[in-house]
């Protein structure tokens with residue numbers, strides 16, 4: 001365990017020394033990246049991102065995940081052709097398949113069975129994002145919530161059947177999610193898993209870690225007004241050490257505060273709640289080019305976390321890498 005009570009001059013450290021990082025949660029397949037995905041992929045690499053995970057949320061976009069993964073593989077291949085001295089300049093993209101609770105009304109049983117089939121055939125890296133979300137009143141309606149629970153359980157069953165980790169999306173339903181997970185045979189201590197973009201309180205943070213999940217930390221950690229989040233992450237670390245955390249951009253959402261346009265900051269607005277949670281068919285059209293989050297912003301999340309915990313980034317980065325590998329049940333070697 002790393003103790004976080006020592007003091008340092010982290011707040012004055014300018015960005016950044018670059019560390020190898022894993023972006024555990026992206027929507028980099030979104031159409032908002034269609035015009036500049038190649039340079040963005042390269043920039044992500046230049047900022048240290050070595051692996052990124054493309055996360056599923058609606059069945060009709062599953063093919064887009066694979067197209068994006070192939071497009072990134074293609075970048076590697078065309079790079080190799082021009083170079084005798086082989087050197088990667090792009091991160092490796094991985095896929096999670098899942099039906100997101102926010103879009104529950106759009107999911108059908110046919111989607112669930114075709115997903116089960118795809119998991120069987122393709123063996124994705126993980127199942128996700130799945131979970132419970134009662135952000136709006138409509139989603140609290142008993143029949144809507146019951147459908148969320150049914151799809152959540154069915155996808156946990158798929159994860160158990162294939163021994164895959166899950167990516168949880170839980171919003172305003174932490175107690176219900178914890179109860180459901182405790183009753184289910186999914187064991188995060190064995191299969192891994194991430195509570196992505198964790199948004200609960202201190203007790204809930206600790207409860208998810210106790211179940212074996214890592215907490216996904218986004219650019220929201222850079223917002224000093226996000227007091228509940230910062231307290232929850234700190235409480236989890238005080239109890240369980242920095243071993244309980246992983247990083248994610250959740251791009252194009254959750255833009256770190258220093259990467260947002262000055263206008264939005266001064267008016268107190270933020271685009272950090274715009275996408276995968278809130279506007280089902282909006283496809284991030286409201287996310288303008290300047291405020292769109294990108295995988296290359298991940299070092300800002302590392303910096304924000306480093307400042308919050310008062311742990312140097314060079315200590316944090318390798319531990320976060322190891323945490324991500326544990327949560328995703330992989331053994332990617334740490335680049336040296």
Ligand SMILES: [Zn+2]
Nearest residue numbers: 055129250276
């Ligand atoms: Zn997401």
